[in-house]
Amino acid sequence: MPKLVRLYLFNIAIGFVLALLFTALLLMLNVANLRHLTANVAGGSLAIFLLVAFNTIVFASVQFAIAVMRLAAPEPPKPGGLRERASLRLRGVAALLPAAARSPARRARDL
Numbered sequence: 533m534p535k536l537v538r539l540y541l542f543n544i545a546i547g548f549v550l551a552l553l554f555t556a557l558l559l560m561l562n563v564a565n566l567r568h569l570t571a572n573v574a575g576g577s578l579a580i581f582l583l584v585a586f587n588t589i590v591f592a593s594v595q596f597a598i599a600v601m602r603l604a605a606p607e608p609p610k611p612g613g614l615r616e617r618a619s620l621r622l623r624g625v626a627a628l629l630p631a632a633a634r635s636p637a638r639r640a641r642d643l
Contacts, residue, residue, distance in 0.1 A: 543599050547592025554591070555584050
């Protein structure tokens with residue numbers, strides 16, 4: 533089985549477990565009187581099944597998106613940093629940093 537399919541199935545399983553846990557908490561805490569509604573109505577078991585199914589879709593999608601984003605290769609650290617600036621200050625050399633943006637006054641003057 534390809535690694536991506538295995539990753540997808542694994543994240544669906546995690547989403548299903550999270551959906552079961554979430555639905556169980558909703559029923560245990562009786563949010564919006566949900567326990568009473570599902571227990572005393574003829575289609576209550578269908579409502580619980582649909583709640584688990586739709587929450588599985590949501591939680592599995594989020595879990596898979598996070599897993600895919602974590603697959604990206606880490607960026608190499610940028611050269612420089614605090615150690616380089618500190619060593620430049622110790623040698624008496626001014627560390628020049630590029631400006632991110634021009635000030636509004638200078639931008640108006642350049643126009």
